[in-house]
Amino acid sequence: MYIVLMYDINTKRVGKVHKIIKQYLNWIQNSVFEGSITEKKFNELKRKLKIIIKENEDSIIYFETLTKKNLTFDITGIEKNKYEKFL
Amino acid sequence: MYIVLMYDINTKRVGKVHKIIKQYLNWIQNSVFEGSITEKKFNELKRKLKIIIKENEDSIIYFETLTKKNLTFDITGIEKNKYEKFL
Numbered sequence: 001m002y003i004v005l006m007y008d009i010n011t012k013r014v015g016k017v018h019k020i021i022k023q024y025l026n027w028i029q030n031s032v033f034e035g036s037i038t039e040k041k042f043n044e045l046k047r048k049l050k051i052i053i054k055e056n057e058d059s060i061i062y063f064e065t066l067t068k069k070n071l072t073f074d075i076t077g078i079e080k081n082k083y084e085k086f087l
Numbered sequence: 088m089y090i091v092l093m094y095d096i097n098t099k100r101v102g103k104v105h106k107i108i109k110q111y112l113n114w115i116q117n118s119v120f121e122g123s124i125t126e127k128k129f130n131e132l133k134r135k136l137k138i139i140i141k142e143n144e145d146s147i148i149y150f151e152t153l154t155k156k157n158l159t160f161d162i163t164g165i166e167k168n169k170y171e172k173f174l
Contacts, residue, residue: 006093062159062163
């Protein structure tokens, strides 16, 4: 499956959250990550994040699709995290 | 088509950018918008944003897909912009 993840996390927890997500997905901008991932790994990531965040303060949004081919990616302006393998 | 948009904009320009995008898409979190839109309206939005942003400083990412059905939406934590028609 292919995931696009965005978070809005309290500054007290954002560093820890960012570090964990980077182990699973590619950071592409601000609070946005993307990447192909197995269902097992994705559930593992979600479990880890659920333990850290405060569900009444923080917010993590996941857009899931079967394959990256379902999505077209376009960017205007600079690539905040220029890395070849994503684009 | 269905769009997910994320921006990372200099604070001098972010208010203006946010106002314009809200005319076309639904704000769902932080710097994230989504929504179904015609190709014509989407090109209009991109043109307007290109005029405002500084392409060597700002960044707008678009994920496009033919239909919302290609994407599953999931959220952990609070909905930063609680509105029925999106979920």
